[in-house]
Amino acid sequence: xxxxxxxxxxxxxxxxxxxxxxxxxxxxxxxxxxxxxxxxxxxxxxxxxxxxxxxxxxxxxxxxxxxxxxxxxxxxxxxxxxxxxxxxxxxxxxxxxxxxxxxxxxxxxxxxxxxxxxxxxxxxxxxxxxxxxxxxxxxxxxxxxxxxxxxxxxxxxxxxxxxxxxxxxxxxxxxxxxxxxxxxxxxxxxxxxxxxxxxxxxxxxxxxxxxxxxxxxxxxxxxxxxxxxxxxxxxxxxxxxxxxxxxxxxxxxxxxxxxxxxxxxxxxxxxxxxxxxxxxxxxxxxxxxxxxxxxxxxxxxxxxxxxxxxxxxxxxxx
Numbered sequence: 001x002x003x004x005x006x007x008x009x010x011x012x013x014x015x016x017x018x019x020x021x022x023x024x025x026x027x028x029x030x031x032x033x034x035x036x037x038x039x040x041x042x043x044x045x046x047x048x049x050x051x052x053x054x055x056x057x058x059x060x061x062x063x064x065x066x067x068x069x070x071x072x073x074x075x076x077x078x079x080x081x082x083x084x085x086x087x088x089x090x091x092x093x094x095x096x097x098x099x100x101x102x103x104x105x106x107x108x109x110x111x112x113x114x115x116x117x118x119x120x121x122x123x124x125x126x127x128x129x130x131x132x133x134x135x136x137x138x139x140x141x142x143x144x145x146x147x148x149x150x151x152x153x154x155x156x157x158x159x160x161x162x163x164x165x166x167x168x169x170x171x172x173x174x175x176x177x178x179x180x181x182x183x184x185x186x187x188x189x190x191x192x193x194x195x196x197x198x199x200x201x202x203x204x205x206x207x208x209x210x211x212x213x214x215x216x217x218x219x220x221x222x223x224x225x226x227x228x229x230x231x232x233x234x235x236x237x238x239x240x241x242x243x244x245x246x247x248x249x250x251x252x253x254x255x256x257x258x259x260x261x262x263x264x265x266x267x268x269x270x271x272x273x274x275x276x277x278x279x280x281x282x283x284x285x286x287x288x289x290x291x292x293x294x295x296x297x298x299x300x301x302x303x304x305x306x307x308x309x310x311x312x313x314x315x316x317x318x
Contacts, residue, residue, distance in 0.1 A: 014051075020206060021206050030188035032300070048207040054217055108266065125194070132204065137201045143304055146269050174225075184205055
């Protein structure tokens with residue numbers, strides 16, 4: 001049963017299906033088999049019809065500090081098929097975007113991945129992220145190296161890689177973080193699509209009609225979407241992250257090509273101090289339940305992510 005009435009906004013919208021976690025898993029820990037199954041064949045997963053509003057029509061436009069996401073003009077001239085340019089030019093470009101958008105003290109790109117709507121590797125790299133999720137839980141704090149006593153945040157930079165086409169198929173829907181209840185977060189054991197596969201604990205979402213979803217239709221090649229994935233400053237668990245999912249836009253032309261996109265994760269060191277980091281981290285991590293629905297206890301532990309490259313320099317940009 002939904003806990004809140006659906007919001008009424010004047011913004012244009014489309015209607016689509018979203019993949020969510022069954023409410024019966026509230027306050028439990030999903031195991032790796034339950035955590036992801038986009039066809040909805042497992043009991044853990046359910047489809048719900050959602051209204052996804054056109055964020056371009058909003059005044060004021062969505063912002064990182066308010067909704068948790070922001071569309072920015074970010075033209076870049078490079079070959080996304082060249083690993084050297086992606087690892088060099090593009091990662092630095094994303095660091096600069098985060099610094100400019102947030103005013104953080106320093107920023108460092110630590111991961112990137114490409115999406116093409118089909119498997120690009122043996123672990124399924126390249127498939128779209130179907131299912132409302134957030135990439136990180138408080139367990140990521142064991143693997144982020146930031147200066148002692150400083151808060152940090154993790155951001156995603158998401159954009160299309162085809163220089164000649166707007167994004168038409170498989171756009172990204174984002175949930176306004178202020179409309180999410182911490183009670184609807186389900187923590188999940190899962191394996192990342194990396195080689196080798198690595199164990200992580202991330203977040204999934206129970207649907208509630210009070211959640212407000214947005215997207216930016218027809219994202220241009222020169223546009224990028226920056227959205228928050230973890231913020232150590234925020235006590236309220238649902239405020240720390242932006243849940244998101246790829247979805248089927250019913251207005252997409254039938255002959256539209258599959259979306260090609262890239263996402264980069266950036267660690268930002270924030271100016272605010274975190275004097276009791278260990279105590280705060282322990283408090284956040286205690287929010288993650290270990291008991292599964294069947295009464296068993298999860299022994300799944302987050303592992304270092306094999307493609308996470310962090311130099312610890314914290315001064316790559318002036």
